[in-house]
């Protein structure tokens with residue numbers, strides 16, 4: 001064994017003197033840092049014994065491995081990945097990434113204790129929902145609000161409390177199934193409500209609802225079609241008209257908005273997604289929507305509307321089983337706070353920021369990724385075709401199904417390596433890289449790639465092509 005190959009490896013005490021390791025020592029115990037460096041060196045020696053070139057195990061490579069060991073990234077099963085699919089709200093990739101402000105709020109409430117259920121003024125017991133209720137009301141115009149585990153839970157709770165086993169009217173065109181086999185018809189059945197279908201698949205008129213109201217339904221349910229769109233000969237009554245009919249019979253209207261936008265995307269030229277405020281202003285009694293779709297916060301089901309109905313939901317025993325924890329509330333409150341100013345929301349909330357990026361910005365981003373990649377491949381002596389290409393990104397999460405966002409990406413082709421194998425190798429990188437295939441090329445859509453992931457991405461793709 002040629003031990004001179006090992007001699008080029010840096011010593012632990014040398015690594016400890018470097019600036020970056022000094023920084024680590026501020027947030028980690030020194031013994032842990034030393035152990036991580038030793039582990040990285042052990043892996044380097046093993047790799048050299050296997051025939052790796054000493055050049056591929058310089059100080060920066062060792063520090064990278066040490067940092068992964070230190071932060072436990074390579075040991076955890078749930079890992080951060082690079083989303084190069086261009087799908088902004090990808091349920092399999094954890095839907096919405098959080099704003100830095102939300103992450104900071106989560107960290108602050110997670111590290112120690114919080115006033116989760118304590119009224120700091122009176123010193124008495126408080127309500128966990130108080131932390132977000134006022135903000136939701138201010139942003140939507142609703143009288144009262146409540147938050148549960150997710151929107152599916154919200155639908156269940158609302159049907160359970162407001163329909164309570166009685167008939168509920170819903171248009172045939174809204175009996176949808178969304179991802180994860182969530183079916184409106186099934187959840188209604190589970191809640192005990194009796195399903196009363198009105199109208200037809202493509203057309204439902206006011207008079208169809210009127211018939212149901214006269215036959216005595218307890219609630220009218222409107223459901224956002226989410227990941228499906230009807231085109232052509234279709235119609236449904238405007239919300240205002242539906243609400244007026246229902247209220248004439250003293251029957252409340254509940255709208256499941258699905259994504260539930262607080263931000264007016266129409267004004268930004270993207271799609272025709274209704275805002276929550278529009279529903280509230282149309283007189284809808286109860287609205288529910290997800291926290292981690294267009295809103296851009298964490299998994300949650302947000303319920304808002306008339307106080308007399310929200311109060312009933314707050315008293316339902318089921319709420320205890322559907323309640324959210326402090327981390328959810330911290331992330332949600334901090335994200336809602338950003339919505340107080342449209343421009344702050346658009347630039348600070350990652351989902352909105354990604355959706356509203358300009359094509360010029362995306363193109364220059366793709367060009368700089370391509371040139372960084374070419375340089376890295378050349379440095380490693382790896383061969384691949386890299387080109388910048390126009391692509392279409394999707395919003396995902398059941399929002400704006402027919403709205404493709406023009407974007408730019410980098411297309412990759414490696415002679416002799418099938419695309420499926422490239423995808424597989426990309427997923428084996430650290431962090432794993434998730435891309436897609438289009439016309440026999442692997443596509444990296446830059447819309448959903450964060451600037452701080454750029455170096456990891458280039459390194460990961462280069463490894464993939466070299467290996």
Ligand SMILES: *Cc1c(COP(=O)(O)O)cnc(C)c1O
Nearest residue numbers: 150151152224226258259290398
């Ligand atoms: C996404 C969606 C749901 C489920 O929301 P989760 O927050 O994922 O539970 C319910 N209804 C509609 C219309 C949806 O689009």
